[in-house]
Amino acid sequence: MTQLEPLYDKKCECLMCKKNFISQKIRTRFIKLAEVDTDFSPAYQPPENNPIFYQIHVCPYCGFSFSEETIKYFPPNSRELIQEKVVNNWTPQDFGGSRTIHQAIQTYKLAIYCGVLKKEKHIVLAGMYLRVAWMYRSLQNDGQEQRFMKLAIMEYHESYLKDDFRGTQVSEVKLLYLIGELSRRTLQTQQAVQYFSKVIERQKQSIEPKIIEMARERWYEIREEKTLNA
Known part of the structure; x- marks a missing residue:
């Protein structure tokens, strides 16, 4: 009997070419x-059986990189910009096999670059930045983890202001919590408290009690740290 392998082939169609x-x-x-x-x-x-490593699809022909969350619509002039900046400079590479964490990070950086050129939703870009931060954390690269968490905060904040998270798997409560928690991890304590408070204020209308509880725990942790350092 043939032994089942963890990886399987998924057929993709490039959104660009x-x-x-x-x-x-x-x-x-x-x-x-x-x-x-x-x-x-x-x-x-x-x-190594981390599904995050395989969430980005990289077209080996043109270099356009995207996730299943990427919107199929291309805003005006974005195709031309991607053609100029990505396709015309693409050296054929194949990310279609097994990926190391370093290769996975590379695919996310390609997808982020394509996403920025494409004017992708802020919520989608934020998720990509956050996943890169997670991977750098597992590599114990604190500098890059901090950098990508801060980029994720910026995109989550824009998503909240522009309301582009609606209709995605990220609820308003989860979005506010993430801004708070990433702010805490990047030592932006005042901003963290502000966003945790926003989460707690929504406890009566929220259907995500676990996130409300997590926000409350983080808020108490910050208060205890302030007391200890006073």
């Missing part, structure tokens, strides 16, 4: 969640 290519995904049965951090960063066992 419309060519078909193969990308890899991890079979659900091989995804074993070990723990989740306070900013929802998941840890998997074994670490």
Whole structure:
């Protein structure tokens, strides 16, 4: 009997050049969640079976990189900009096989660049920045983790202001909590308290009591730290 492998082929169509290519995904049965951090960063066992490594599809023909959350619509002039900045400079590479964490980070950076040129939704870009921060955390690269958390905060904040998270899997309460928690982790304490308070204020109308409780725990932690350092 043939042994089932964790990775399987997923057929993709490039949103930019419309060519078909193969990308890899991890079979659900091989995804074993070990723990989740306070900013929802998941840890998997074994670490190489991390589905986050395979969330970005990189077209080997033109270089356009995207996730399943990427909107298919291209705003005016964005195709021309991507053609100029990405396609015309693309050296054919294939990310269709097994990926290391460093290759996964590279795919996200490509997708972020394409997303910025495409004027992708802020909520989508924020999620990409956050996942890069998580991967740098697992590599214990504090400088890059901090950098990408701050970029994620900026995009989450824009998403909140422009309301472009509506209709996605990220609720308003989760969005506010993430801004608070990432602010806490980047030592923007006053901003963290402000956003945790916004979450707690919504406790009566929220259907996510776990996130409300997490915000309350973080808020108390900050208050205790201030008391200890006073």
